[in-house]
Amino acid sequence: MELNAIQDSFERVAKRQKLSSSKSKELIIQVGNEIEQALARIQSGSDSTVSVDQKTVLTELKAKLQVVGSHTHLEGPQRELNTNLSRHQKLLEKGLHPDISRACVNADLDRHILNQIIICHFYFEGLFDIVDCLIKEAGEPEAVSLRLQYQEIHQILEALKSRNLEPAFNWVAANQERLKESGSDLELKLHTLHFVDVLQNQGRAEALRYAKTYFAPLASRHMNEIQRLMCSILWAGRLDKSPYPDLVDPIHWETIAEELMRTFCNFTGQSIRDPLSIAVAAGMEGLPTLLKLANVMSAKKQEWEAMRQLPVPVELGKEFQFHSIFVCPVSRDQCSEENPPMLLPCGHVLCKQSINKLSKGNSRNFKCPYCPEDASVAQCKQLCL
Amino acid sequence: MSSSPMEVDAQLPNGNSIAAVAAAAAPPSKFGKLAESLKLEHQLLRVPFEHYKKTIRSNHRSVEKEVSAVISGVSDAADSDLSRDEAVNQLSSLVSRLQGLKRKLEEGNRTEHLQAQKCRTRLEHLECAELENMSEWNSTRLKRILVDYMLRMSYYDTAVKLAESSNIQDLVDIDVFLEAKKVIDALQKKEVGPALAWCADNKSRLKKSKSKFEFQLRLQEFIELVRADNNMRAISYARKYLAPWGATHMKELQRVMATLAFRSSTECPLYKVLFEEKQWEFLADQFKQEFCKLYGMTLEPLLNIYLQAGLSALKTPFCYEDDCTKEDPLSQEAFRKLAQPLPYSKQHHSKLVCYITKELMDTENPPLVLPNGYVYSTKALEDMAKQNNGKITCPRTGEVCDYTKVVKAYIS
Numbered sequence: 001m002e003l004n005a006i007q008d009s010f011e012r013v014a015k016r017q018k019l020s021s022s023k024s025k026e027l028i029i030q031v032g033n034e035i036e037q038a039l040a041r042i043q044s045g046s047d048s049t050v051s052v053d054q055k056t057v058l059t060e061l062k063a064k065l066q067v068v069g070s071h072t073h074l075e076g077p078q079r080e081l082n083t084n085l086s087r088h089q090k091l092l093e094k095g096l097h098p099d100i101s102r103a104c105v106n107a108d109l110d111r112h113i114l115n116q117i118i119i120c121h122f123y124f125e126g127l128f129d130i131v132d133c134l135i136k137e138a139g140e141p142e143a144v145s146l147r148l149q150y151q152e153i154h155q156i157l158e159a160l161k162s163r164n165l166e167p168a169f170n171w172v173a174a175n176q177e178r179l180k181e182s183g184s185d186l187e188l189k190l191h192t193l194h195f196v197d198v199l200q201n202q203g204r205a206e207a208l209r210y211a212k213t214y215f216a217p218l219a220s221r222h223m224n225e226i227q228r229l230m231c232s233i234l235w236a237g238r239l240d241k242s243p244y245p246d247l248v249d250p251i252h253w254e255t256i257a258e259e260l261m262r263t264f265c266n267f268t269g270q271s272i273r274d275p276l277s278i279a280v281a282a283g284m285e286g287l288p289t290l291l292k293l294a295n296v297m298s299a300k301k302q303e304w305e306a307m308r309q310l311p312v313p314v315e316l317g318k319e320f321q322f323h324s325i326f327v328c329p330v331s332r333d334q335c336s337e338e339n340p341p342m343l344l345p346c347g348h349v350l351c352k353q354s355i356n357k358l359s360k361g362n363s364r365n366f367k368c369p370y371c372p373e374d375a376s377v378a379q380c381k382q383l384c385l
Numbered sequence: 386m387s388s389s390p391m392e393v394d395a396q397l398p399n400g401n402s403i404a405a406v407a408a409a410a411a412p413p414s415k416f417g418k419l420a421e422s423l424k425l426e427h428q429l430l431r432v433p434f435e436h437y438k439k440t441i442r443s444n445h446r447s448v449e450k451e452v453s454a455v456i457s458g459v460s461d462a463a464d465s466d467l468s469r470d471e472a473v474n475q476l477s478s479l480v481s482r483l484q485g486l487k488r489k490l491e492e493g494n495r496t497e498h499l500q501a502q503k504c505r506t507r508l509e510h511l512e513c514a515e516l517e518n519m520s521e522w523n524s525t526r527l528k529r530i531l532v533d534y535m536l537r538m539s540y541y542d543t544a545v546k547l548a549e550s551s552n553i554q555d556l557v558d559i560d561v562f563l564e565a566k567k568v569i570d571a572l573q574k575k576e577v578g579p580a581l582a583w584c585a586d587n588k589s590r591l592k593k594s595k596s597k598f599e600f601q602l603r604l605q606e607f608i609e610l611v612r613a614d615n616n617m618r619a620i621s622y623a624r625k626y627l628a629p630w631g632a633t634h635m636k637e638l639q640r641v642m643a644t645l646a647f648r649s650s651t652e653c654p655l656y657k658v659l660f661e662e663k664q665w666e667f668l669a670d671q672f673k674q675e676f677c678k679l680y681g682m683t684l685e686p687l688l689n690i691y692l693q694a695g696l697s698a699l700k701t702p703f704c705y706e707d708d709c710t711k712e713d714p715l716s717q718e719a720f721r722k723l724a725q726p727l728p729y730s731k732q733h734h735s736k737l738v739c740y741i742t743k744e745l746m747d748t749e750n751p752p753l754v755l756p757n758g759y760v761y762s763t764k765a766l767e768d769m770a771k772q773n774n775g776k777i778t779c780p781r782t783g784e785v786c787d788y789t790k791v792v793k794a795y796i797s
Contacts (some may be wrong), residue, residue, distance in 0.1 A: 003423070006430070007508050014501050019443055020492050024448045028490065031455060037591070039476045042469060054472040058463035069456045078445060085438055092434065092681075095428035095746070101683040101690050105697070105727055109689050111538070112774040113719050118531060120719075130547050137540040181571055275714035280527050280688070283695030288421040290694050307728040314698040314730055317418075318745045321712035322701035324737045324760075329797045336702070343754055347795045370795070384759045385737055 006095060016081040023077045027069070034064050062304045103290035105307070115140045121276040123147060126154035153264045160257050162210040165194050175267065184263060188222045189256055195229055196239070196247050204236045278320065279353060303363065324385035330354040330369055342380040346373040353378055423514060429507050429529070431681035432558045437500040444493035451486045454581055455479050477701060507553045529556050534688040536562040537673070539569060558680075564674045572669045575609070577602045580672060590679060593755045600630045604641050608659055612649040619645065696724040701732075712741065737797050741765035741780060746796075753791040757784050766791060 044056045080157040092098070115138050122131045124147055135142050156167040157335055172179060172187050191214050199207035215226050228244060235242030265272045293312055326335040328351035335341045339353050348370045350358075355377060357364040362377045407744035433734045461473045514522045521601050535544035536559065544562075548554050571579040584591060584599040591598065603626045623642065633637050640655070647656045658664075677684050688780045696715065704715035704724075737746040739762035746752045747763045753766050769777055770788035779784050 003508065003512055008511075010434075010504055010508065017497060017501070020441075021444065021490065021497070024445065024490060025487070027452060028448070028483055028487050031452060032401050032480060032487075035455075035459065035476055035480050035483070039480065042472055042476070054467060054469050058459065058467070058472060062460050062463040065456045065459050069452055081441070085441070086480075089431075089438075092427060092431055096430065097422045098427050098431075098681070099683060100425050100427070101685045102768070104685055104690050104693050109692065109723050114534075114688070114692075115724055117719050117723075120533070127547075127550065130550065132542060133539060133546050134535075137543050138538070191449065235577040269711065271711050271714075271716075273712060275717060275720060277524070277527055278712075279695040279699065279714045279720065280530060280691045281523055282698050283691035283693070284422045284425065284523075284526070285418060285695075286698035287425055287691070287694045290697075310697060310731045312731060313733045314707070314783070316698055319747050320699060321603065321736050321738050322699075322710050323699060323701050325703070325732045325739075326735045326737070329735075332733070343758070343792075343794055347793055349794050349796050354592075357754045370797075381754070382757050383754060384757075385740075 002095065006091060009084070009091050013081070013084045013088050016084045020077040020081045030068055030307075031065060034068065070076045077339070091231060097287075097291055100287060100291065102294040103287055112140065116143070117276055119143060121145065121274055124270075124274045125152040126150065126157070128154075128201070149268050149270075153261060156260060157257050160253060162261075163197070163253070165190055168256075171260075178267060179263070182263075182266070185222065185260060186256075186263060188218055188225060189252075190246070191218070192225070192229060193256060194251055196205075198275070199233065199236055200239065204233055207233055207236070251292065282316055282320050285316050285320070289314045326351070326383075326385060328354050330358075341383045341385065343383050344368050344373075345379045346371050346375065349383065352382070418524065419516060419519070423511050426511060428533075428682050428687065429511070429556070430504070431502060432561060432656050433503045433507060436558075436561055437497065437504055440493065440496050444490065447493075448486065448490060451482070453576055455483055455486075455535060460483075503555055525551070525553060525556070528553055530687045530691060532557040532559075534686045537686045539566065541566060561680060565673065568672055568676075569669050572665060574673060575665055577606055577668075577690060580668070582674075585782045587679060591675065594678060595673055597630070597634060598671055600627075600634055600637075601668060601671060602628055603630070604637065604665060607641060608644065608664070612660060614648075616645060643769055655684045692723065693727060696720065697727040698730050700724050700727060700729050703728065712743070737762075737796060741769075752794045754785050754794050755779055755784070756790050757782055760794060 038057050041057050115134065119131050119134060119140065120143070122128070122134070125142075128147070128151065131142075134140065152171070156171055159165070159167045168190055172190060176187075195207060195210055195214075198210050211226075211230060211296045215229070219226055229247075231342070232239060232242060232244045232247055235244070239245065262272050264270075289312065290310075293310070326341040326349070327333070328335060328341070330350055331354045333339065333351055333353065335351050339351050341349050342352050342355050343349055344355075346368050347367050350369075354364065355366075358369070359377050360366075365374050365376045367373065368375055414445055458475070458479050462472060467475065487588060502684045504538060523714065528547060532544045532548050532553070535541070535547065536557070541559075541563070544557070548557050548559060567584050568579045571577070581599065581603050584602070603622075607619055607623055607627060610616075610622055627638055627641070641659065644651070644656050644659060647653060649660045651657050651660070674684055683690060699713070699715055704713055705721065707717040711717075715724060737751075737752050737760065738744070739746055739752075740759075741761055742765045744750065744764070750762050752760045753763055754760050755777065757779060766777055766788065775788045776785055777788055777791065
């Protein structure tokens, strides 16, 4: 799509519109002037000796206005404006997809399910006041426990933005067991941030006191990191020129926020990425292909609706791949439990049905279609992807 | 899913083949993808343009109308015998009428200017979409789509709040939908006045698209008169407002006229339905459709279109298995229900996602097979071997083996 062409075409419309409205203004002023002049002539007649006949003046005015107001002034620019307006509309329709709903199977999506999905999305984004508004307007029930969960994490993240670690520490303390189980070093990372903060803003003595209180319990698991931190005390006040300039990098505040969110989602069983964003983004990637398909299939509307599988692949980026799918390079079939992928001795993989065909129903050895190596069914191994 | 429901090379009646679409669907470059996705934004550019066009037209019309009214006022004055004072009065009133018109025109120009600015803002918004800021741009787009959904569902407060909090007021059409709100609210209160006024406002365009919305409104008014047993008024109403539609919609007209005989208490299903409450809901829906058509919007909310396409592209039989990863939207019950009537995606190429790292395996990070037949990515197994003295533990079966025992699989 040529955005520039659209922009140019729009500016042409805007120019014509200005021209047309300035013509309208001129016309109004001109008609006004003529009438005022006539008015003045009639009025001047009242105090002069020369008698002016109002009838004559009005008739002259009528004749003049009939010429002025014959609309020819307006018609020209207006016609050009109209031409440009319809040209721009056509350009939009040609350059973009005028109706993306053509690619819809037209399944009626349940409004309540949609609203619930949207509510979860807003929780994920921390837009709690918008959820309140939506719940009220749409009359949807509130997901109280989900809300509390997300409120907690968003309070933690909000506090982090103003460099307040307290809510994060509270959460870590409350979830200590699970964090330990999962081998997370969140606690150390939070203490590191706090320690550096203390060292920079409150000096060595405070930093030492902090280290004594909090590092000891972590020593057994994170000796190296703690040694680095203790050494950094020597460079108090000029950490950026120390061997440990990375300690003062503000990026840590962002990564810790991400990690907190990730751990939080893990513990609460939520997806780390917002599912609605994923689905809509996948729709954006898939729609162009589906629209092409809709153009080709326009004559077969029923088939479109009864379709169990799309007739063409819709290629999505790798951020949308959640499942291992094996398509047999020989039969082009998607593998399933009944027809699993099999590893040949040469390392190539075919589906079980293809191997059965090649070996004539397990009756003889066959050659791999990719390399001339011989194989027997017994040598093939079923794969679990 | 062993065979596809349709032959890959099926020839369609219009001479195009599905294979051609499949070929065109070959993975486009990232840049091509971006350009393709911008082409989906017709509504974003079209709606403010339609709004702008409408303002231009109505401004122009009011100038034309007023100027010819003034001119014919002069004619009238010239043609009648006026005294001097009468003439002066008449002309002065025309002059002030013109001044009023000039003010109105200036105000109209300001509106035009604002709307043109809105059109430009949207073009600029599309222009600033680049690969570097894609994630931010995508999240704005999702917000836009959600505001569109709220507006179409008549959740106006939520729409306004969301637009304000994300600072995208110029990228959504709240003002346009507020115009629709008046009509919808009235229809819900069983008033057709605002809807008829809207029809009159857009008369020529509705006629062009052969809309019969106005006829439907008139029919409903007639039905209400019959319901109230106001038969004489109903008949004169029909003569005035329904008869003109006779030429094109005779059948419907006859059916509705028959209600005069059947009355609102009728049990005859053909006529009973005309008296049902849901006729008003139907009118509101009908209005929404006409309204969207007029502004060049899609009839479905954008959210529904994007979701259907996205869920279909994501839908595989694996999504419905118990061990579906929670990162897949289709692991959630709500999304599964939405996707239920949609077709499955089709795959032409194998895609292996490592069970351990969740990353896509490719030539850089090829799949390896354990002696038990389970497949993991090279990266995952290398890491595991390094940490465990060359031992691999299959995370799904718990079996232990040596890293040296794994073999490479070639998957094309």
